[in-house]
Amino acid sequence: MTMTPEQVTLARNALAGMKAVSVATPQPHSAESLSELLERNDIHNASINLQTLTATGFSRAGIKAIGDLAKTFRPATGQNSHKASNATLSKFIAGEVISRWQTSSVSSLTAADFDGLHAAIDEWFAQQTAVRQHVVPCTLFPPPIDSFTVGPVTFYHLHDFPTESFGISRDEFWPKPLPPLKRWARGMWAALRGKRVIDPKPGGFQFAQLIDMAIQRHAPWMAFVEVPGRAKEESIAAADLATDIALAAVQLISPGADMRGIARATGRAAPVWRADVSREAGGGLSTGAQNRLPALARAPELIAAHIASARPLLDSMGRRLSAYLAATSPLPDLDEAWCNAAYWYHEALAESLDTVAVAKLETAIEVLFRAESMSGSKQRLLDSFDAIFGLTGSDQVNPPHPVTVEQLVVAITTARSRVLHGTWPTLHNDLPTAKGKPAVTYGDVEFLTRMLLVQFSLQIDAYLNAGKTEDATEALIAWIKAERLAAQAVANALPGAV
Template sequence: MHVGVRYPPLVRVRHTERKALNTSKTYSREIGLLRTLAIHLERRPLPFERLTQAALRREGLGHVRETAAGVIAIRMPGHHALTELTDCVLDQIPGLERGAIYADIEAELFNFIESYVDREPSSIGTVDAEALLARLTNWFTARATPRRVFVPCLISRTPAPRFEIGPVTFEFSDRITTSDFYPQGRGDGIFDRRGFDDLVRWMRDEKADWLARVDVAGCEQKRAEEIAELAVDLVIVGLQLAAPYLDTRTMARLGARRGTSQKRTLSEANGYFSSGWARKEPGMTIGQGTLPEIMRQAAPIFTAVGNVVRSFATGSLRLAVLEQAWCDAAYWFHQGLTESIDSIAITKLETALEVLVRAESSKGSERRMFEILGAFFGLEPDDPIAPGSTLTARQFARNVVRDRSRILHGTWSTLNMRGIDRAGMEGFVSTVLRTAVIELEAYTHLAQRPDDIDHFLDWVGRRRATSL
């Protein structure tokens, strides 16, 4: 068992800056950290009491691992060295930062340094640093194999043909066991089919009628599953952007926060009871043939979303800043749609806008909001936000930034807010994300395409102005 004290984390140097700090092959940073760990490593007998955060603090220990022979502990003066050494490893081994869970890397690093208990620190040199990197490289290489991850989803109850959005393929439940999703091998394949059958049975019990398959390479299992699930969330956003009025709001992975398939209410007043019932399953208005028609009519959206999600899932982003920003914003939008409390939903929707434009501050958020309104809608700050509205673009931008800040900082009550136009904000954010991803797809094909939000918004504004 591996236990670590939860102390306030160090302010980490950004990844690109860390790269610049450690480009030589002298490994001076790694050697220094290994020596620090050797000084503060110790072996103890197994304690009589359970290891808790309070016990670790009382004993002045940071990280602790229990073994059959006792406890390997890092005393607090060396507590941060393990984290810094993990960052060094991330800098040196290609693909590791994307392809493995941070805690697993740190745990494997702990395995390596166990032998440094009672080691003379001055004896640690370049050979040890090279052995460390070789150990972690081999560990990662053995685990970073191509995988196909299967993710049950709630899309609709109506059968429809298989469809693909970027790296994600969806198959309806009735065809899973006869499709190429299902293990067909003999012999040991019976164990594979047993796991698959259990998954299909779970889907049937939970009324999840779609199974997504995502190809993920260069990742160990847990990280591959995490990336696949996020990729499914993002392509579902494509459906939510393409058909917002066809019960797409609650489309989700089966394992995500989704609530129940129905809602029942009961109340009593003056001795009389009033009950209510409503279905909450996604895609209830998607009938026979509707889903393929959505895919056909909104093909530009699905092409654009699919390509951005493919960039995310493969780790090969065409535009690292802009594509990652769109994916982050789309995830916030997805979470905002499923949120039951309007004030929190508004906060998530407004966060989606801030993440999309990489606002960085309230002042920057307001400025970027003006840029969105100008680039995507052709509005000047003093123009009405909509025909006949008394609200100007300037006021709208300020209100968006103000509302989110007041909710997050407690100026406005989360549970007793008034005057929230949730539907309006959902529509606005949906339009922005839809327009942004389509324009981003065109932007990626330019010969000169700075990976910068200001350049992108300026290009979108000029492009849309000339098309009017």
């Protein structure tokens, strides 16, 4: 293919910004001196040629041109936008410009040069087709239960690690300790040679560090994630995000404060143990310790039975995640909105401050509805109550308290806005309440967010099964309401209906 005029201009500007400087010196460079040399010469993203002892990189203007050129190959609606980030593609283009045009001038470039760079970029994208299987350690349930799946993510307990998937035997993954006599003989031989005995580590060479991390972080569950068509760095990042969303799905079907701590070991996770020591003035020491492992009081049989009973919900949410990760969704905006909202929900549950948690939960709702403002979020919430539950703004919810749907919605949207804009304090034990407005608690907002996420996933499935293709929140909500009213009309027409 041929570059567009815009791409040709950007490629020329990239070459114009390419610069080289000698790094030959009687004394070895330290990291600081080399950095100072490159900065002084306005050279960034440099590569070092050890044969010629030169550093070649780009000026700030050249870096910008490369970044802008990369964007032209990654339109937001195209598949390439999922295969690699702009930073990853820019790094590749920079390397190609250096290797192809290092001895060229801007005026000497021909159409063949630009076509060659275009072909190299196309070929690089074409190579990003592999499906990588990632292993992501997680803190989940303490007891081992059978593996279970959420879309493209399958959770295995470490002791059930499917070694065959990675071409190693179980004995290699879990090597048996040496018999005492052989261990003694090895110890004597090692002592004579002045060395020490090193026991075989679980996981073989490739998995030892992963297992060490899993043990250190109390993360005995391995999330297997298949990520299609990404560059390596983007594939790792996508596996992490997919794991977070799958964990959010588990939290959505398993309400309770004891499930707030499930997390990816490489992500944001609170320690599972806490020890406290304090002393009152003139008094004695007060000590205490807590085991904060998630689901610690839940029996493995109960956990397994609950996951089995919630399988339809996990399957539904797994479809949202699979479609988003593979970029094959027939409703990409709706599926992406659901996945974004699930991620915010998972992040909210990790917060220790109710003020911050509620702000993130309300953000999850706004993302789910693709609301662009506080007023937009309020209206979408009112519309969802009307569509899904047939409740108008003046209808009461939570019967023990005189709270209407509209009052609840206003309280939730106001809480986020006031906290994020500094009108209400963040570092506070209690969630602030607007004067004259009903109180809203973390539990209220979490329940509402969870209800909306679960219902929306199920409704997207029904929407697709009905053959609907309009990829917009407004269309989905309108369809849900129409279906509810139609079902209600049929029910009212039945003999004996009141």
